[in-house]
Amino acid sequence: MFEFRGSPVSVRPDLRFAYTSLWGHFSRPGPTLDGQQRVALLTSVRDRAAEETARTVGIEHPLGLLADTLYHDPTTVDGDLVRSAADASGDPATVEVAALVSMLSSVDGTHRALGADLEPLPETSAGNPTGEIAEGLKRRRTHLPVPPGPIPVMFDLLPYEGAVYQGLFGPQYMTGWEMALDTFRRSPGLDRAQMELVSSRTSIHNECFY
Amino acid sequence: MLRASSSAFEYGLDLDALRDPAIPTGVPGGNLLLRLVDAVLVRTEPLEPVHGGIIGELGPEALVDAASVFGNFEMMNRVAEVSGIPIPQQGIDRNQGLIDRLDIGGFVKH
Numbered sequence: 436m437f438e439f440r441g442s443p444v445s446v447r448p449d450l451r452f453a454y455t456s457l458w459g460h461f462s463r464p465g466p467t468l469d470g471q472q473r474v475a476l477l478t479s480v481r482d483r484a485a486e487e488t489a490r491t492v493g494i495e496h497p498l499g500l501l502a503d504t505l506y507h508d509p510t511t512v513d514g515d516l517v518r519s520a521a522d523a524s525g526d527p528a529t530v531e532v533a534a535l536v537s538m539l540s541s542v543d544g545t546h547r548a549l550g551a552d553l554e555p556l557p558e559t560s561a562g563n564p565t566g567e568i569a570e571g572l573k574r575r576r577t578h579l580p581v582p583p584g585p586i587p588v589m590f591d592l593l594p595y596e597g598a599v600y601q602g603l604f605g606p607q608y609m610t611g612w613e614m615a616l617d618t619f620r621r622s623p624g625l626d627r628a629q630m631e632l633v634s635s636r637t638s639i640h641n642e643c644f645y
Numbered sequence: 646m647l648r649a650s651s652s653a654f655e656y657g658l659d660l661d662a663l664r665d666p667a668i669p670t671g672v673p674g675g676n677l678l679l680r681l682v683d684a685v686l687v688r689t690e691p692l693e694p695v696h697g698g699i700i701g702e703l704g705p706e707a708l709v710d711a712a713s714v715f716g717n718f719e720m721m722n723r724v725a726e727v728s729g730i731p732i733p734q735q736g737i738d739r740n741q742g743l744i745d746r747l748d749i750g751g752f753v754k755h
Binding site: 443444445446447450501505506509510512514517533536537538540541542543544545546547548549550575576577578579581585586589590600603604606607608617618619621623624625626627628629630631632633634635636637638639640641643 | 646647649650651652653654656658663664666670672673674675678679681682683685686687692693696697700703704705706707708709710711712713714715716717718719720721722723724725726727728729730731
């Protein structure tokens, strides 16, 4: 698993471990979807077919459309698209799908940048959705109910999904502590300024102001 | 973060390179890193020569780091879009010069 076939370089172990763990997370029941639904959704999303197969996955078409759009055309995601999905499928399912698709995008993005074949999605694990949903969160001029705070807490309506998402930062970019250091560098590897060039250019292409 | 870190490393960063990657960034290997992002997202060129350039100038580990940072921001950008996290007006006002310079005013969505 995570051999990065086609990459001209070997990938460091912490990144491979993070992705292997994430694949296990995808395969297991989430707050509103079971493992089979989660993997079926992500499989469809890669083929831009989540809207078409939404009902077979167990979600409504607007949420499938959001999933496809978020993965393939993120610059066109807007409040109307997100709210349509949430109105049809509920906030928790919408947040779960948004988290899954966003995290898949990071793994697939890393593979594409290395010229590696995409990793096949995992076999699924049995079990019912967990129902682990935080209470009391509201839309704060946002499209979805979120706590006050920055981008890393945007999925905290679903605490476990939020924790998994935050766990990807360190291996892919920097931990929270490391982000406080303007002089952070991986050795061997990139320094902070070089990393921020990559992040900035990516964000410009994705039309993300942050 | 880019400006602060470039200053900390005493690089002569030219922010205009973010808008036009033909302009030297002033950061070691910086233009190769921009080319990598463009090659993946906009298919400006094949990956192989960019990979070779990064490996030759910065080392194989740097290519892995660049790819994983790219992956991370593919994720973070989507999270920002789908959550609709608002951009504080103070931040916009404080960075208006940079916004104009990079021509990213259109990224502020409502």
